[in-house]
Amino acid sequence: MRIDIITVFPEMLDGPFSHSILKRAGEKGLVEIVVHQLREFARDKHRKVDDYSFGKGAGMVMMIEPIEAAINWLKSQRDYDEVIYTSPDGIVFNQHEANQLSMKENLIILCGHYKGIDHRIREHLITREISIGDYVLTGGELAAAVITDSIVRLLPGAISDETSALSDSFQDNLLSPPVYTRPADYKGWKVPEVLLSGNDKLVDDWKLQQSIERTRRLRPDLFQKYLAHSEDEPGHSETR
Ligand code: ADE
Numbered sequence: 001m002r003i004d005i006i007t008v009f010p011e012m013l014d015g016p017f018s019h020s021i022l023k024r025a026g027e028k029g030l031v032e033i034v035v036h037q038l039r040e041f042a043r044d045k046h047r048k049v050d051d052y053s054f055g056k057g058a059g060m061v062m063m064i065e066p067i068e069a070a071i072n073w074l075k076s077q078r079d080y081d082e083v084i085y086t087s088p089d090g091i092v093f094n095q096h097e098a099n100q101l102s103m104k105e106n107l108i109i110l111c112g113h114y115k116g117i118d119h120r121i122r123e124h125l126i127t128r129e130i131s132i133g134d135y136v137l138t139g140g141e142l143a144a145a146v147i148t149d150s151i152v153r154l155l156p157g158a159i160s161d162e163t164s165a166l167s168d169s170f171q172d173n174l175l176s177p178p179v180y181t182r183p184a185d186y187k188g189w190k191v192p193e194v195l196l197s198g199n200d201k202l203v204d205d206w207k208l209q210q211s212i213e214r215t216r217r218l219r220p221d222l223f224q225k226y227l228a229h230s231e232d233e234p235g236h237s238e239t240r
Contacts, residue, residue, distance in 0.1 A: 001104065001155060002032045002078070005144050006070045007111040008049060010035045016145040025158040033148060038062075041069040050114050059115030067110065067121050074108055082127045083108045086140030086147070087116065090129030093147060095170035097130070101147070102154035109147065111140030173226035175219060177210035 005013060013035045016022065025031045039047035043065060050060040071083060081104035091097070101107065110117070110126070122129065132143045152158055159165050169176040180191040194206045216223045 001030065001102075001151075002034070002106045003109065003148055003151070004074050004080075004107070005033065005035045005109045005111065005148070006038050006067070007035060007139075007141055007144070008038050008113055009111075009139060009141055010037050012139075012141040013145060016149065021158055022149060022152050025152050025155060028157060030155045030157055031152050033152075036070060036074075038066055038070055041066040041073065043069075053115060057115070061115050062113060062117040062121075064118045064121055067117060068125060071108060071110070071125055078106055080106045080108050083110065083125055084128045084130055084147070085110045085112060085117065085122060085126040086132070086143035087112045087129055088131050088134070088136050090131040092134065093130050093132050093150075095150075095168070098147070098150040098154060099171075102151045107151075109140075109144045111144050113139045170222070172211075173215070173222050173229055174211040175214045175222070177207040177214070 017033050038049050042049050049066045050062050053061045130147060132146050154165050184191045184196055194202050215226060
């Protein structure tokens with residue numbers, strides 16, 4: 001998979017991809033993440049990428065030309081499955097979206113800034129608009145990093161225990177069960193007995209029960225999705 005990120009602040013993305021799972025995924029050849037400076041596609045000598053907005057309203061708007069030039073230059077080299085724009089008014093990102101994007105071959109992510117991008121780019125060049133939550137960041141770079149991280153960790157081979165990505169919170173519209181490690185008894189704070197039983201069936205049933213209970217209590221919205229989904233799928237575990 002290849003992910004091209006277009007931004008006016010490439011340095012903001014230096015850190016997130018050079019550690020841990022993302023770094024290893026790159027080294028293993030599972031993903032190539034390439035960050036592009038939008039200003040390099042600006043035509044004037046000042047490398048201008050934003051301009052005043054038409055109509056009333058303060059704030060600069062990102063111009064069409066450099067963005068179109070960057071996207072077209074990338075598209076001239078390979079086909080892209082999606083051209084994503086990160087914006088607080090996009091569709092709110094979730095695990096389902098991450099799963100879908102992880103199955104694509106080539107993605108472009110355009111990071112928004114200032115008051116946003118000229119709307120014609122959204123109408124003609126962008127295929128998916130993503131928000132990472134109902135709050136406003138200073139720019140789309142952190143959102144691009146979050147989206148990229150959530151996708152890359154799903155690529156087969158990115159995580160050494162390949163079952164662990166599938167058992168993440170949200171994969172079944174359920175939160176993860178609690179986890180514990182040694183010591184089994186820390187100053188009287190004990191690990192639930194069942195986890196020490198060695199009985200896989202009991203352990204699996206307990207984990208599912210905990211997931212269901214935590215989701216019902218902490219995320220009633222997600223719990224409704226889980227219930228609706230388990231009605232659609234007769235084989236879906238039902239221990240409620
Ligand atoms: N840019 C600014 N805020 C954002 C958000 N919440 N999600 C995605 N991109 C953004």
